[in-house]
Amino acid sequence: xxxxxxxxxxxxxxxxxxxxxxxxxxxxxxxxxxxxxxxxxxxxxxxxxxxxxxxxxxxxxxxxxxxxxxxxxxxxxxxxxxxxxxxxxxxxxxxxxxxxxxxxxxxxxxxxxxxxxxxxxxxxxxxxxxxxxxxxxxxxxxxxxxxxxxxxxxxxxxxxxxxxxxxxxxxxxxxxxxxxxxxxxxxxxxxxxxxxxxxxxxxxxxxxxxxxxxxxxxxxxxxxxxxxxxxxxxxxxxxxxxxxxxxxxxxxxxxxxxxxxxxxxxxxxxxxxxxxxxxxxxxxxxxxxxxxxxxxxxxxxxxxxxxxxxxxxxxxxxxxxxxxxxxxxxxxxxxxxxxxxxxxxxxxxxxxxxxxxxxxxxxxxxxxxxxxxxxxxxxxxxxxxxxxxxxxxxxxxxxxxxxxxxxxxxxxxxxxxxxxxxxxxxxxxxxxxxxxxxxxxxxxxxxxxxxxxxxxxxxxxxxxxxxxxxxxxxxxxxxxxxxxxxxxxxxxxxxxxxxxxxxxxxxxxxxxxxxxxxxxxxxxxxxxxxxxxxxxxxxxxxxxxxxxxxxxxxxxxxxxxxxxxxxxxxxxxxxxxx
Amino acid sequence: xxxxxxxxxxxxxxxxxxxxxxxxxxxxxxxxxxxxxxxxxxxxxxxxxxxxxxxxxxxxxxxxxxxxxxxxxxxxxxxxxxxxxxxxxxxxxxxxxxxxxxxxxxxxxxxxxxxxxxxxxxxxxxxxxxxxxxxxxxxxxxxxxxxxxxxxxxxxxxxxxxxxxxxxxxxxxxxxxxxxxxxx
Numbered sequence: 001x002x003x004x005x006x007x008x009x010x011x012x013x014x015x016x017x018x019x020x021x022x023x024x025x026x027x028x029x030x031x032x033x034x035x036x037x038x039x040x041x042x043x044x045x046x047x048x049x050x051x052x053x054x055x056x057x058x059x060x061x062x063x064x065x066x067x068x069x070x071x072x073x074x075x076x077x078x079x080x081x082x083x084x085x086x087x088x089x090x091x092x093x094x095x096x097x098x099x100x101x102x103x104x105x106x107x108x109x110x111x112x113x114x115x116x117x118x119x120x121x122x123x124x125x126x127x128x129x130x131x132x133x134x135x136x137x138x139x140x141x142x143x144x145x146x147x148x149x150x151x152x153x154x155x156x157x158x159x160x161x162x163x164x165x166x167x168x169x170x171x172x173x174x175x176x177x178x179x180x181x182x183x184x185x186x187x188x189x190x191x192x193x194x195x196x197x198x199x200x201x202x203x204x205x206x207x208x209x210x211x212x213x214x215x216x217x218x219x220x221x222x223x224x225x226x227x228x229x230x231x232x233x234x235x236x237x238x239x240x241x242x243x244x245x246x247x248x249x250x251x252x253x254x255x256x257x258x259x260x261x262x263x264x265x266x267x268x269x270x271x272x273x274x275x276x277x278x279x280x281x282x283x284x285x286x287x288x289x290x291x292x293x294x295x296x297x298x299x300x301x302x303x304x305x306x307x308x309x310x311x312x313x314x315x316x317x318x319x320x321x322x323x324x325x326x327x328x329x330x331x332x333x334x335x336x337x338x339x340x341x342x343x344x345x346x347x348x349x350x351x352x353x354x355x356x357x358x359x360x361x362x363x364x365x366x367x368x369x370x371x372x373x374x375x376x377x378x379x380x381x382x383x384x385x386x387x388x389x390x391x392x393x394x395x396x397x398x399x400x401x402x403x404x405x406x407x408x409x410x411x412x413x414x415x416x417x418x419x420x421x422x423x424x425x426x427x428x429x430x431x432x433x434x435x436x437x438x439x440x441x442x443x444x445x446x447x448x449x450x451x452x453x454x455x456x457x458x459x460x461x462x463x464x465x466x467x468x469x470x471x472x473x474x475x476x477x478x479x480x481x482x483x484x485x486x487x488x489x490x491x492x493x494x495x496x497x498x499x500x501x502x503x504x505x506x507x508x509x510x511x512x513x514x515x516x517x518x519x520x521x522x523x524x525x526x527x528x529x530x531x532x533x534x535x536x537x538x539x540x541x542x543x544x545x546x547x548x549x550x551x552x553x554x555x556x557x558x559x560x561x562x563x564x565x566x567x568x569x570x571x572x573x574x575x576x577x578x
Numbered sequence: 579x580x581x582x583x584x585x586x587x588x589x590x591x592x593x594x595x596x597x598x599x600x601x602x603x604x605x606x607x608x609x610x611x612x613x614x615x616x617x618x619x620x621x622x623x624x625x626x627x628x629x630x631x632x633x634x635x636x637x638x639x640x641x642x643x644x645x646x647x648x649x650x651x652x653x654x655x656x657x658x659x660x661x662x663x664x665x666x667x668x669x670x671x672x673x674x675x676x677x678x679x680x681x682x683x684x685x686x687x688x689x690x691x692x693x694x695x696x697x698x699x700x701x702x703x704x705x706x707x708x709x710x711x712x713x714x715x716x717x718x719x720x721x722x723x724x725x726x727x728x729x730x731x732x733x734x735x736x737x738x739x740x741x742x743x744x745x746x747x748x749x750x751x752x753x754x755x756x757x758x759x760x761x762x
Contacts, residue, residue, distance in 0.1 A: 147702075190579075192581050230719065258581050462746070473737055575728055
C-alpha cells in the first residue's frame with residue numbers, strides 16, 4: 001500500500017500517519033516504517049563490510065593460503081568483530097525492536113525524532129571506531145583488553161554507538177507505554193513482543209556495563225586515569241560483551257516465533273511456558289561474564305561455578321525450553337495444516353522452499369546442536385582449561401551468533417521485504433537456496449574451528465606454523481587440515497552472505513511493488529491450508545500430540561549428554577593441576 | 579499466533595501439556611547434574627584451577643624470575659640460546675611473559691609436582707601448553723601460582739594465545755619434561 005491511502009490518527013494531540021498492512025491487518029506507523037528501513041539498511045551495509053573482513057581472516061588462517069601480512073591480519077580481525085558482532089547485529093536489533101513494538105502493536109512509534117538521533121549517533125559512533133581501526137593504531141581486537149591501548153576515538157566511537165543504541169531501546173520502551181495507554185491491542189503483548197522486551201531489558205544492562213567500563217577506558221586512553229585493573233576490565237567488559245550476545249539470543253528466538261507464526265501459522269504451545277523461558281533469560285543471563293574469567297588468577301571456585309552456570313543452568317533451561325516449544329509449535333501447526341501422517345510428515349512437508357522458514361529452521365538446529373551444546377561445554381569451569389582462547393571459542397560463537405542470530409535475521413528479512421519495504425523478493429529461486437548456502441558454510445566454519453580448537457590451535461593467531469618465531473612448536477597435521485576446511489567453508493558462507501546482500505539490495509531497489517493482491521504470495525511458499533486461512537487468523541494449538549518433536553528433542557538431548565562427558569574425558573587426560 | 583496477543587486473556591492459567599512439563603523437568607535435572615559435575619570435580623577430579631594468586635609489581639616478578647633462572651640454569655637451549663632452568667622436583671618454578679617471549683625455558687621431571695609462578699611484565703598473555711592443552715590467562719601485576727604435575731615426557735610448546743600485539747604469533751616458550759633422575 002502506498003502513502004496515499006495512509007490515514008492520520010491524532011491521539012493525545014500527536015498526529016501520526018498509518019497504513020494498513022494488507023496481509024496482517026496491522027496498522028503500520030509510517031515513521032516507524034522509515035526507521036525500520038533505515039536501521040535494516042545500515043545493518044546490511046555493515047554485514048557486507050564485516051563479512052568481507054571475515055573472509056579475509058579465514059583466508060589468512062588457511063595455512064596454505066595465508067593471505068594477509070600479520071599487521072593487516074590483526075587490523076582486519078579487529079574490524080571484523082566490530083562490524084558484524086556489534087554493528088550489523090545491533091542495527092538489525094533496533095529494527096526488530098521497532099517492528100515488535102510499533103508494528104506488532106499497531107501503535108505509533110514514540111518520539112521518532114529521538115529515534116533518528118539514536119540512528120545518527122550509532123552511525124557516527126560506528127564509523128568513528130571503524131576509522132580508528134583502519135588507521136592502524138587500534139588493532140586491539142574487539143575486546144581491547146587493557147593495558148593494550150587503542151586510540152581515544154576507538155573508545156569514543158563505541159561509547160557514542162552505545163548511547164545511540166540505548167536511546168533506541170528507550171524509544172522501544174516508550175512505544176510500549178503509548179500502546180498500552182492508547183489501547184492499541186487487547187490483553188497481553190504478543191509473544192514476539194515479549195521476547196523483544198526481554199532483549200531490550202538485557203540490552204539496558206549490557207549498555208550500562210559498556211558505559212561503566214568504556215568511559216574510564218576512554219579517559220585512560222587520553223591520560224586522565226592512570227590505571228585500569230585488568231581483571232576488573234574483563235569482568236565488566238564481558239558484562240557488555242557476553243550479555244549482548246544474550247540480547248541476540250532473546251531477539252532471534254523472538255524472530256523464530258515470528259517466522260513460524262507467519263509461514264506455517266504456528267501458535268505457541270503454551271504462552272505461559274514460552275514467556276517463562278524468556279523471563280529466565282532476564283533473571284540469569286547477566287552472570288555470563290564469568291565465562292571469560294574461568295582461567296584467570298585470583299577468583300574463587302565458588303564464584304566461578306555459580307556464575308558460569310547461570311546459578312543452576314537456569315538460563316540454559318530457558319533455551320532448552322524454546323528448543324522444544326519452537327519445533328513443537330511447528331509440528332502442532334503443520335498437523336493442523338493437514339500434514340498429520342506418521343511421525344515426520346509435518347517436517348517433510350514444511351515449506352522448505354520458503355527462505356524465511358528454511359533459514360529459521362537451520363538457525364534453530366544449528367544454534368542448538370552446535371552453538372548451545374558447545375557453549376555449555378566451554379563454560380564448564382574445569383573444561384575451560386582445555387579450551388580457553390583456543391579457536392574452539394570462535395567456533396562456538398560463530399554457531400551462536402552467525403548460524404543462530406545472523407541466519408535468523410536473514411530469514412526474517414524475506415518477510416520484512418514484502419511487509420515493510422513492500423517489495424517482492426527478486427530472484428526467488430536464488431533466495432530459496434541462500435539460507436542453505438549460508439547455513440552449510442557457517443556449519444562448516446563452526447565445526448572445523450571447534451575441531452582445531454580441541455587440538456589446541458590458538459585463536460587470534462596469524463601463523464600457526466611459527467615460521468618467523470625463535471622458538472617453535474608443531475601443531476598436529478589434522479589441525480592444519482581443519483584450518484584449511486575452515487577456509488573453504490568460509491568461502492561457501494561468504495557466497496551465501498553476498499547472495500543475501502545482492503537479493504536484499506536488489507529487492508529494495510528493483511523488487512515488484514507489493515499490494516493487497518499479491519502480498520500473501522510475496523511471503524513465499526507456504527502450506528496451502530495456511531494460505532487459505534489467511535495470515536491474520538490463528539487457531540489454537542489445543543491439545544496436541546507431538547511424537548516428531550519428542551524424537552528430535554531426544555536426539556538433541558543424547559548428543560548433548562554424550563558430548564558433555566566426552567569433554568570431561570579429554571580433561572581427565574591432561575596433566576593434573578591444582 | 580506469536581505475533582498477536584494471546585488468545586486467552588488469562589493465559590497464565592492455561593494448562594501445560596504433559597510432554598512440555600516432562601521436558602522442563604528433564605532439562606532442569608540435567609542442569610543440576612552439570613552443576614554438580616563441577617563441584618564433584620573439585621572433590622575428586624585432578625584438573626582444577628588454583629585460586630592462589632598475589633598482587634605483584636612486574637619489576638619484582640622479573641627480578642624473582644631472574645634469580646630463579648640464575649640459580650637453576652643447567653644449559654643453554656641448542657638452537658635458540660634460551661637458558662633452560664631445571665628446578666629441584668617439588669619446588670617453585672617461575673616463568674614470565676613479556677612482549678614477545680616466555681622466559682626462561684624449563685626442564686621438569688615426569689611425575690613430580692611443581693609450583694609454577696606465572697605473571698606478565700606488560701600486557702595480558704595466554705599460557706597455552708601444547709600439545710597437552712592447558713590454557714591459562716596471564717595478567718600483569720598478578721602472580722598466579724599453579725601446581726602442575728607433568729605426566730608425559732617430551733618437548734612442550736607454550737604458545738601465547740591471548741592477542742598481545744604485532745609479535746603475538748612469535749611468542750612461543752618451551753617446557754621439557756624428562757624421566758625422573760635423567761636430563762635432556
